Amino acid sequence: xxxxxxxxxxxxxxxxxxxxxxxxxxxxxxxxxxxxxxxxxxxxxxxxxxxxxxxxxxxxxxxxxxxxxxxxxxxxxxxxxxxxxxxxxxxxxxxxxxxxxxxxxxxxxxxxxxxxxxxxxxxxxxxxxxxxxxxxxxxxxxxxxxxxxxxxxxxxxxxxxxxxxxxxxxxxxxxxxxxxxxxxxxxxxxxxxxxxxxxxxxxxxxxxxxxxxxxxxxxxxxxxxxxxxxxxxxxxxxxxxxxxxxxxxxxxxxxx
Amino acid sequence: xxxxxxxxxxxxxxxxxxxxxxxxxxxxxxxxxxxxxxxxxxxxxxxxxxxxxxxxxxxxxxxxxxxxxxxxxxxxxxxxxxxxxxxxxxxxxxxxxxxxxxxxxxxxxxxxxxxxxxxxxxxxxxxxxxxxxxxxxxxxxxxxxxxxxxxxxxxxxxxxxxxxxxxxxxxxxxxxxxxxxxxxxxxxxxxxxxxxxxxxxxxxxxxxxxxxxxxxxxxxxxxxxxxxxxxxxxxxxxxxxxxxxxxxxxxxxxxxxxxxxxxxxxxxxxxxxxxxxxxxxxxxxxxxxxxxxxxxxxxxxxxxxxxxxxxxxxxxxxxxxxxxxxxxxxxxxxxxxxxxxxxxxxxxxxxxxxxxxxxxxxxxxxxxxxxxxxxxxxxxxxxxx
Ligand SMILES: Nc1ncnc2c1ncn2[C@@H]1O[C@H](COP(=O)(O)OP(=O)(O)OP(=O)(O)O)[C@@H](O)[C@H]1O
Ligand SMILES: [Mg+2]
Numbered sequence: 001x002x003x004x005x006x007x008x009x010x011x012x013x014x015x016x017x018x019x020x021x022x023x024x025x026x027x028x029x030x031x032x033x034x035x036x037x038x039x040x041x042x043x044x045x046x047x048x049x050x051x052x053x054x055x056x057x058x059x060x061x062x063x064x065x066x067x068x069x070x071x072x073x074x075x076x077x078x079x080x081x082x083x084x085x086x087x088x089x090x091x092x093x094x095x096x097x098x099x100x101x102x103x104x105x106x107x108x109x110x111x112x113x114x115x116x117x118x119x120x121x122x123x124x125x126x127x128x129x130x131x132x133x134x135x136x137x138x139x140x141x142x143x144x145x146x147x148x149x150x151x152x153x154x155x156x157x158x159x160x161x162x163x164x165x166x167x168x169x170x171x172x173x174x175x176x177x178x179x180x181x182x183x184x185x186x187x188x189x190x191x192x193x194x195x196x197x198x199x200x201x202x203x204x205x206x207x208x209x210x211x212x213x214x215x216x217x218x219x220x221x222x223x224x225x226x227x228x229x230x231x232x233x234x235x236x237x238x239x240x241x242x243x244x245x246x247x248x249x250x251x252x253x254x255x256x
Numbered sequence: 257x258x259x260x261x262x263x264x265x266x267x268x269x270x271x272x273x274x275x276x277x278x279x280x281x282x283x284x285x286x287x288x289x290x291x292x293x294x295x296x297x298x299x300x301x302x303x304x305x306x307x308x309x310x311x312x313x314x315x316x317x318x319x320x321x322x323x324x325x326x327x328x329x330x331x332x333x334x335x336x337x338x339x340x341x342x343x344x345x346x347x348x349x350x351x352x353x354x355x356x357x358x359x360x361x362x363x364x365x366x367x368x369x370x371x372x373x374x375x376x377x378x379x380x381x382x383x384x385x386x387x388x389x390x391x392x393x394x395x396x397x398x399x400x401x402x403x404x405x406x407x408x409x410x411x412x413x414x415x416x417x418x419x420x421x422x423x424x425x426x427x428x429x430x431x432x433x434x435x436x437x438x439x440x441x442x443x444x445x446x447x448x449x450x451x452x453x454x455x456x457x458x459x460x461x462x463x464x465x466x467x468x469x470x471x472x473x474x475x476x477x478x479x480x481x482x483x484x485x486x487x488x489x490x491x492x493x494x495x496x497x498x499x500x501x502x503x504x505x506x507x508x509x510x511x512x513x514x515x516x517x518x519x520x521x522x523x524x525x526x527x528x529x530x531x532x533x534x535x536x537x538x539x540x541x542x543x544x545x546x547x548x549x550x551x552x553x554x555x556x557x558x559x560x561x562x563x564x565x566x567x568x569x570x571x572x573x574x575x576x577x578x579x580x581x582x583x584x585x586x587x588x589x590x591x592x593x594x595x596x597x598x599x600x601x602x603x604x605x606x607x608x609x610x611x612x613x614x615x616x617x618x619x620x621x622x623x624x625x626x627x628x629x630x631x632x633x634x635x636x637x638x639x640x641x
Contacts, residue, residue, distance in 0.1 A: 054592050057584060086594035098589035102607025111603065112593035147607065148589075164593065 002070050002089065002171035002204055004030040004053075004077075009064035011045075011052045022048045024229035025064070030172060030204040037215060037240060038208045040226030041248045046208045047095055049226075050176045054092040055082040070171050087116055089171030093161035093178050095208075100148040105160070106130070108148045109167060116168050133163045136196075138189050154181035162193040172204040173197060179214035191217030212244045227255045264476060265504045265536040274502065274532055277342035281308070281353060284346040293345065296526040296558055298494055301465045303439050305385065305413050308350045313384040315410060318376040322369040325400075330360045335391050340417035341445035341471055348443040348469070351415040355389035361402075365395030365421065372401040372620060379410025382437045388414030392428075396421035396449070401618055402428045407462075409435040414442050418456075422449040422476070427617050428456045433628070434463035443469040448508070450476030457484040457616045460495045461628055467496040474505040483512045485527075486612055486625070488632040489555070491520025498528040499544070503537035512544035515612050517605060517632075518555035529561040529575065538569040548579040549608050551601070602633055 011023035022045045030036050040046055052059045053066055055077075066077040068088055075088050100108070109130060114120045121129075134141055137159045149157050158178050165173055175194065179187055191214060197203055198218075207218060215223075215237065223239040224231045225248065232251040233239070275293065276283070286306065287294040299306070321327065335358040336342070343349035352358075363373070379386065394400055398421065406412065420426050432440055440463050448454050452475075460466045472481040487495045501510035516525045529544040548557035561575040582604060590600035606629065613625050 054588075056588055081597070082588060082591040083594050083596050083600075086592055092592055094589070094592075098585045100586050100589065100604065100607055102610035103603050108590070108593075108603070111595055111599065112590075115594040115596065115599065168593065 002032045002068070002202060004090075004172045004204055004206070005065075005067045005069070006053070007065045009049070009052065009066060010062045011048055011059050012062055013048075013059055019060070021062070022229055023052065026230050028206075028224065028231060030206055032171075032202045032204055034222065035198065035205040035207060035218060035220045036222045036224060037220035038206065038224045038226050039210065039240065039243055041252065044226045045229040046226050047176055050092055050174045050206075050208060053077065053085075053174060054090065055080070055085050068172065083115065086170070091165055091168060091170035091173045093158075093165060093173065093175045095176040095180070097149045097157040097161055099150045101150055103148050104145055105148055106144040109164065112164070112168060129167060133166050137163050137193055139163065155183065155186045158182060158190060159186065162190050165197055166193055169197075171202075172206070174206045174208070176208045177210065178207075179209055179211060187214060188217060194218050212240045215240050225251045227251045264474065265534045274500070274530075275344045277344040279336070279342055279349060279352060281346075281349055284349055287346065297467055297496060298465065301439065301494065302441070303382070303411050305411050305439060305441060306346060306350070308354060309385060310354060311385040311387060312356070313386045313410075315386055315388070315412065316378040316380070316408070318378065320372070320374040322371040322373055324364055324367050324369070325373055326362045328360050328362070329357055330391070331357050332389065334358075335360070335389065335417070338391060338393060339419055339447065340391055340415075341447060341473060343415060343443070344471075345443065345469070347413050347441040348415040351387050351413045351443075352389055355387040358389035358391050361390065361392045363392070363394045363398050363400050365398060367395060367398040367400055369400065372403045372618065374403045374405070376405045376407065379406075379408035379412060379434070379438060382409045382411060382439070385411045386413070388412060388416070390414065390416040392416070392418045394418065394420045394424050394426050397423040399425045400427075402426065403431070403618065403621065404429065405431045405433060406440065407433050407435075409438040411439045412441070416442065416444045418444065418446045418454070420447060420449050420452045420454055422452060424449060424452045426452070426454045428454065429616060429618055429621060430456075430458045430468070432458075432460040432463055432466050432468070434466070436462065436464060438463040438466075440466045440468070442467070443471065445469075445471040446473075446481065448472060448474045448479035448481050451478035453480040455482040455484065455617060457486070458497060459485065459625065460487040460497070461632060463493070463495070465494045467498070469498045469500070471500045471502070472510060473502040474508045477505050477507045479505065480509040481511070483510065484612060484615060485514035485516075486609060487514075487516040487525055488629065489516065489518045489523040489525045490632070490635060492522040494524045494526075496526035498526075498530070500530040501532070501542060503531070503533045503540045503542065506537055507539045508537065509540065510542045510544070513612060513615070514546045515548070515609060516546075516557065517549045517551055517608070518557055519551040521554035523555040524558075525556075526558045527560070531563045531573070531575075533563075533565045533567060533570060533573065535566045538567055539571050540573075541571045542573045544575045546577045547608075549605065550579060550581050551605070602630070605629065605633055
């Protein structure tokens with residue numbers, strides 16, 4: 001079992017003119033096997049939510065709680081360091097994956113896998129797993145010798161994120177605009193990766209997106225409209241269709 | 257056109273980049289610390305080397321010499337006659353005048369061996385003042401790797417020349433792996449033959465104060481010099497690297513890449529990258545780069561590129577210098593994949609040096625260098641977490 005429970009989460013960032021509150025009381029529960037989509041206008045705080053759950057140092061949590069119920073019981077996510085959160089089973093596919101010069105993809109993946117599992121993976125199965133993950137995501141094997149994300153195209157970076165998702169196999173995955181900048185073939189490839197992950201059955205997925213097109217490949221159980229730092233409305237997949245047709249106007253007005 | 261292109265410009269150019277060369281000690285006033293070339297160096301910590309006392313102390317020599325290469329002793333006058341670059345600063349002038357002769361290492365024409373020519377110099381104590389004078393003569397079209405390692409402790413002041421014949425391919429590594437209290441003033445000067453290619457790497461890990469020069473000039477057109485450097489300064493260490501590429505011939509190339517890391521209170525590094533492009537030096541290419549990674553508070557990295565151009569006809573010239581702390585975004589990305597903070601820092605530092613270590617082009621020392629970087633990190637960074 002795995003449940004990510006976000007309660008009344010308040011988050012601010014430090015700016016030149018003092019602290020600015022960005023998340024203004026987010027409530028969201030993702031149970032195992034569920035896929036939640038979050039849609040909302042630019043600047044509404046979607047990435048802030050994703051980064052705050054992952055523990056990015058730029059964001060200060062000023063109120064609320066985030067807990068993760070996993071096989072080892074309940075974990076207080078906000079009390080953990082960034083790497084502890086990942087080892088507890090959280091994964092964030094970033095909107096803008098970071099370049100790490102001089103560190104090869106192969107070295108990075110092996111180091112991450114070793115950290116997550118608490119022991120080095122068996123060499124033979126690991127090489128096979130990496131190769132098949134690369135193959136399924138249609139990444140050239142040459143990528144394993146390249147520096148992490150350095151010189152990757154936008155789409156390659158996103159495929160690399162999903163490759164990590166599959167290899168590190170967390171309990172809950174947060175995907176921040178993984179679909180942005182993908183052509184239609186890449187979108188399918190990436191969606192299939194996410195669906196393989198989901199098919200394991202006990203996983204939670206929080207998918208942040210601007211477009212319904214990815215929701216045709218990855219079916220959400222719930223759709224949340226995110227406006228001005230909180231969830232303004234929630235519903236089923238049909239809510240996404242409505243947003244596609246009429247935009248965020250109705251929700252933005254309601255929250256103003 | 258050919259006549260001009262074949263020229264080598266040797267006349268004195270008035271420039272602080274290029275102090276006038278001289279063997280005469282009277283030409284070098286005792287530094288006060290205010291001079292441009294001394295302002296970064298803590299003179300007190302030179303432990304009196306510049307007083308120039310006579311000393312016949314030596315370093316222990318441990319050599320591994322491939323067949324065909326020979327070592328012999330020559331007089332200072334003979335070294336001069338071979339065409340070494342004359343000293344252009346006090347320490348090198350003192351070294352030549354006090355060493356009482358030079359060791360000549362002769363690599364014959366067309367020499368070609370995978371086996372590095374390795375010389376390991378070991379000092380017994382910082383109480384020993386050692387004057388060093390070495391000349392490496394590399395014959396035409398020779399292909400050789402020279403590894404010069406400095407260990408133990410001493411106050412060592414040396415002039416080392418590399419006279420590289422036409423068309424030769426030379427890789428030089430000078431490793432400063434001293435004990436904590438050593439003081440080392442060194443000048444490596446390189447004369448690049450026509451169409452020859454030299455890669456010189458200076459690596460400084462140990463020592464209380466290390467100040468290394470690497471000077472390059474060209475014997476004719478078409479020569480290429482790549483100057484690489486890697487340094488890792490710990491608390492209280494002063495590591496200084498001064499480069500001078502003198503483009504005195506047309507169609508020559510210089511490429512300088514130095515990278516350093518600093519950690520601990522009082523760690524100080526200095527990088528001075530001087531490039532002079534003379535009037536005759538048409539169609540040359542030069543690029544110099546220095547990057548520093550500051551790992552903790554209390555460190556200082558000075559980085560000064562100087563490019564002086566006297567001709568308009570160059571292919572390309574540029575420089576870059578940057579000093580940065582750990583990139584929080586990189587650390588966050590790695591940690592978000594479960595990698596601990598210490599391990600993430602280790603990966604980033606490895607990544608920082610990795611491409612440079614691969615470029616040294618001496619496979620037998622690559623692994624050793626990575627291990628030493630690792631050990632340096634363990635001294636401070638990993639201890640904290
Ligand atoms: N350092 C900062 N100073 C001021 N405002 C900031 C800072 N960092 C983030 N913000 C603001 O926080 C708000 C939320 O940003 P966030 O990236 O979470 O939005 P988003 O919903 O992911 O948008 P998008 O759809 O464009 O990705 C934005 O208005 C942004 O400008
Ligand atoms: Mg965003």
